[in-house]
Amino acid sequence: MPIDLLITNCSLLPEPGREQLIAPGFIAVSGSRILASGPMEECPSSTGGTVIDGQGDLAMPGLINGHCHAPMTLFRGMADDLALSSWLNEHIFPAEARHVSAEMAYWCSKLAAAEMLLSGTTTVADGYFFEEEVARAFAEAGLRAIPSQAIIDFPAPGVPDPGERLTRAASFLDAWQDQDPLISPALFAHAPYTCSAETLIRAKELARGRRVPLFLHLAETSQEHSLISSPQGATPTRHLDALGILDRDTICVHCVWVDDQDLDILADRECGVILCPQSNLKLASGIAPLPRMLERGIRVGLGTDGAASNNSLDLFKEMGLAAKIHKIPSLDPVAVPAEQILHAAARGGAAALGLADDLGALHPGKLADILLIDLHQPRMQPFYSPNTLVYSGSGHAVRSVIVHGRLVVEERQILSIDLEETKAHVLRLSGQVAQPELRSPP
Numbered sequence: 362m363p364i365d366l367l368i369t370n371c372s373l374l375p376e377p378g379r380e381q382l383i384a385p386g387f388i389a390v391s392g393s394r395i396l397a398s399g400p401m402e403e404c405p406s407s408t409g410g411t412v413i414d415g416q417g418d419l420a421m422p423g424l425i426n427g428h429c430h431a432p433m434t435l436f437r438g439m440a441d442d443l444a445l446s447s448w449l450n451e452h453i454f455p456a457e458a459r460h461v462s463a464e465m466a467y468w469c470s471k472l473a474a475a476e477m478l479l480s481g482t483t484t485v486a487d488g489y490f491f492e493e494e495v496a497r498a499f500a501e502a503g504l505r506a507i508p509s510q511a512i513i514d515f516p517a518p519g520v521p522d523p524g525e526r527l528t529r530a531a532s533f534l535d536a537w538q539d540q541d542p543l544i545s546p547a548l549f550a551h552a553p554y555t556c557s558a559e560t561l562i563r564a565k566e567l568a569r570g571r572r573v574p575l576f577l578h579l580a581e582t583s584q585e586h587s588l589i590s591s592p593q594g595a596t597p598t599r600h601l602d603a604l605g606i607l608d609r610d611t612i613c614v615h616c617v618w619v620d621d622q623d624l625d626i627l628a629d630r631e632c633g634v635i636l637c638p639q640s641n642l643k644l645a646s647g648i649a650p651l652p653r654m655l656e657r658g659i660r661v662g663l664g665t666d667g668a669a670s671n672n673s674l675d676l677f678k679e680m681g682l683a684a685k686i687h688k689i690p691s692l693d694p695v696a697v698p699a700e701q702i703l704h705a706a707a708r709g710g711a712a713a714l715g716l717a718d719d720l721g722a723l724h725p726g727k728l729a730d731i732l733l734i735d736l737h738q739p740r741m742q743p744f745y746s747p748n749t750l751v752y753s754g755s756g757h758a759v760r761s762v763i764v765h766g767r768l769v770v771e772e773r774q775i776l777s778i779d780l781e782e783t784k785a786h787v788l789r790l791s792g793q794v795a796q797p798e799l800r801s802p803p
C-alpha cells in the first residue's frame with residue numbers, strides 16, 4: 362500500500378502499562394489508516410507522500426471529547442457562577458430561544474471545531490439543536506464527530522412544536538447517515554427531567570431502529586436526583602433502566618448522583634459513561650465516583666460539556682482536573698493515577714463511544730488520528746513520563762494534528778478552517794446577545 366504520510370524521528374507514546382517511550386520512532390499512514398508504526402530502524406523509505414519531521418515531538422492518539430454542545434460557544438462567559446437550575450432556566454434557555462439558529466449553530470460549531478483541533482481533540486460527540494449545521498461545520502473542519510440531534514419535551518430551537526421532535530431527529534439521521542466518513546450521526550435525549558418516559562422510550566426505539574447511539578445527561582445534580590427519585594426507591598438511573606433505555610449503545614453523561622446499585626446497573630447494561638468534571642465543578646453539581654466506575658469495568662471517557670459551563674474545550678485541562686479531583690472524596694492521592702486519565706481521554710473515550718476498534722491507539726489498522734506534542738516547550742520539560750501530559754500539559758503544546766490521515770493543524774495553525782472569517786461571524790452573532798449586567802464585587 363502507498364505511504365501517503367510519514368512521520369519520522371518522533372517519540373511514540375507507550376502502550377498502557379509500558380513505561381518506555383519508543384524514541385526515535387515513526388508512523389506511516391496510508392489513506393485514512395495507520396499502516397505501520399515503531400522504532401526508526403524499521404521505518405520504510407518514503408514513496409513520495411508527505412513527510413513530517415517529528416524531531417522533538419511526542420506522537421499520541423488524538424483526544425476524544427465525549428460530550429460537547431458546540432454551538433454554545435456563543436454563550437461562553439455569558440452567565441458564569443450560577444446554580445444549574447438558575448443557569449439553565451433564567452439564562453441559557455431564554456438565550457437559546459432568542460439566539461439559536463441554523464446560522465449560529467454552523468459558525469459557532471466551526472469556532473468550537475477550531476478550538477478543539479488546535480488543542481488536540483480529533484473526535485467529538487456533540488448534542489444540540491440544528492445538528493445538521495453542526496455536522497456540516499465539523500465535516501468541513503475535518504473533525505471526526507458524532508453529532509446528535511437533541512430531543513426535549515418543550516418548544517426548542519428549530520423544533521417549535523415538541524410533537525415534531527422525533528421526526529426532526531429522524532430526518533437529521535436520514536441526512537447524515539453514511540454521508541461522510543468523519544460524521545456518524547446519533548441522538549441526544551436531553552435528560553430524564555426534560556424528557557417524559559414516553560419520549561425517552563420513543564427516542565431509544567428510533568436509535569435502536571437506526572443502529573445509532575443514544576446520549577443522555579444522567580444524574581447530573583442533586584435537584585435531578587430529588588425530582589426523579591421516588592419513595593419506591595427509583596433514582597434517575599433506575600428510572601431509565603425500568604424504561605428499558607440502558608444498553609451498550611446508550612451513553613450516559615455526568616453520572617454524578619449515582620449509588621452503588623446505579624453503578625451496578627450501568628455496568629450490567631454495559632453503558633458508556635462520559636464524565637465532565639470541569640462543568641460539574643463550575644456548576645457545583647458534585648464529583649462523579651470515577652474509581653467505583655473503573656472498579657466495575659465501566660467504559661469511561663471524558664468530555665468538556667459546552668463552552669457555557671466549562672468554559673474551555675481544551676481536553677488537556679479536563680485531564681489535569683480529572684486526575685486530581687477524584688483523589689478528594691477518598692483523600693487518597695493514589696486514586697485514579699494520571700495514566701488512567703490519559704487512557705480515559707483517548708482509548709477509554711473511544712471505547713465509551715463504541716469506537717475502540719478504530720480509535721485510541723497508534724497501531725497499524727487504526728484510523729490515523731494523531732497528535733504531535735511539542736516536548737520542547739518549557740512546561741513539558743523535563744519529560745520523565747506521560748504523566749507530564751496530564752499534570753502539566755496544555756492544548757498549547759499541540760504542534761500538529763492529523764485526522765483521518767489528513768493534516769488539519771500544522772505548526773499550531775489550522776489548515777482546514779478560515780479562522781478569521783469564522784471569528785468575524787461569531788463576533789457579529791455575539792453582538793446580538795445581551796451583555797450580562799456587571800455585578801459589583803461582594
Ligand SMILES: [Zn+2]
Pocket residue numbers: 428429430578614666667
Ligand atoms: Zn451537556
